[in-house]
Amino acid sequence: MAHLTVRLHALRTSETISMEPSTGKAPGPKNLEIEGSQLTDRPVHYARAKEDAMYRSILSGEKPTVEDDFSATVKSAMESVVSSDENSILVEKFYLAYKFRSQFPWLIESGKLPEEDSGLTGAFRYALSSYVAAYEPKKHFENEISEGLSLPVDLLKESISRAIDDRVALAQFSNALARQSLYAKDAEVDSLVPHIRRALVRYCERRESGTTPDPW
Known part of the structure; x- marks a missing residue:
């Protein structure tokens, strides 16, 4: 069956997320290296990576992780x-x-x-x-x-x-x-x-x- 494709404008990225129509759930969050020095030295990229992880977790039915x-x-x-x-x-x-x-x-x-x-x-x-x-x-x-x-x-x-x-x-x-x-x-x-x-x-x-x- 064809996948239902949803584009998240809030992510400020061109990436699309495929959702299985049978479950209505998105794939689990990717392992994003957002704590490393490469991204923490670049605030905008760091924030966007965190937003990506956050919205993926929401679509997966999970709550974002906050310390x-x-x-x-x-x-x-x-x-x-x-x-x-x-x-x-x-x-x-x-x-x-x-x-x-x-x-x-x-x-x-x-x-x-x-x-x-x-x-x-x-x-x-x-x-x-x-x-x-x-x-x-x-x-x-x-x-x-x-x-x-x-x-x-x-x-x-x-x-x-x-x-x-x-x-x-x-x-x-x-x-x-x-x-x-x-x-x-x-x-x-x-x-x-x-x-x-x-x-x-x-x-x-x-x-x-x-x-x-x-x-x-």
């Missing part, structure tokens, strides 16, 4: 940001962007999709998975005036804990960092905080993304 130390570091960095008075206006804007997006039932922030972790957890997942490390924020919230919103810090931290359990979002965040030569094995809380801040700013700037049911 527990990296998960814990990202969690600590995110909690540091939402707990800091320095970032209070940014977190307030992030929460308001989440509340705005939660009005649309087709967005994960609405809590009305079948995903187990939607709502505010979905907002954090989206911020991590859509992050671009080379992104330069258009907005700076340091000098903006607070709207006096009482932030549910405990709920924010609880949602962060659940968002970190999403291995796909975490792997995508790790890949974005690798493109800027910050690798998961070297990540520390202090080095991640600026990236978490920019991820939240980017989420705020894209608050209206996908808010129309028919983008065409």
